[in-house]
Amino acid sequence: MSLEELCGLKAFLKTTNWSNSMRQISEHDFQEITSNFNNPYRLMAPVPGTPDLTNASLKIDHGTTALGFVYQGGIVLCADSRSSSGINVTTQTMDKIVPVSSQIVGTLAGGSADCTYWYRVLARESRLHELRYKRPMSVDAAAKMICHVSEMHRGTGLNMGMLLAGYSPKGPSLVYVDSDGVNISGKRFSVGSGASNALGILDPMYRFDLTDEEAFDLALQSLCQATLCDASTGGMVVLHHVGPAAHRIVRKVDCMELHKKYSLDARNFS
DSSP: OHHHHHHTHHHHHHHTTTTTOGGGSOHHHHHHHTHHHHOTTOOOOOOTTSOOGGGOOOOOOOOOEEEEEEETTEEEEEEOOOEEETTEEEESOOOOEEESSSSEEEEOOBOHHHHHHHHHHHHHHHHHHHHHHSSOOOHHHHHHHHHHHHHHTTTTTOOBEEEEEEEETTEEEEEEEETTOOEEEOSEEEEETTHHHHHHHHHHHOOTTOOHHHHHHHHHHHHHHHHHHOTTOOSEEEEEEEOSSOEEEEEEEEHHHHHHHHHHHHHHHO
């Protein structure tokens, strides 16, 4: 496979005669090529003598839209479900709002494999934190962990942007983290290729004192705008609410239904 050649694994297996006998591979070599099983923060590095990953021409356009904001009733997260690779739509049913723990929920944006892998690592570390210290990991701690990962793998093609939401004794927390090592806490964010379109609705209409229904409607309307203006955003729109006690999926709506609803609202308004 192309990834085997890129990482040098195929060349490594040829030089060690993997196909003839596994006994010819030393324990040290085996630990090197499977190091990420023991240490999830350390991915397999290229074998010496193979092309450097930073010079690899693997540039794939990604598209998605996810948003989140804090209001008086908690935190609202909203995202589409379309996954694309360049101009090709690979799936319309990807879950982009995922629970990291009982206290933290996050959104996926960027490379699907990157986001999925590091969210699994984050969920594992969050669970271990609860077992060790008898208290849940905070949103800020989870964001710092992902920020540290981004710093470690800068320049290797890591592509992800995350919104982490949850509650702490100080109140609701919403943090944006990406593969450049950015770590920002705030009241409202939008991530992905359709982020600017969603913010065109979210920014002027946002208020902290929104009711639950007003907040849900604002999130859906903002995401609907992104599906209209960004071809990589679409599928099902998932609305998630994070409260002090628990988080839940409020609703899942097809983007075509949102187009009909808000286009009719616009006509009635005019």
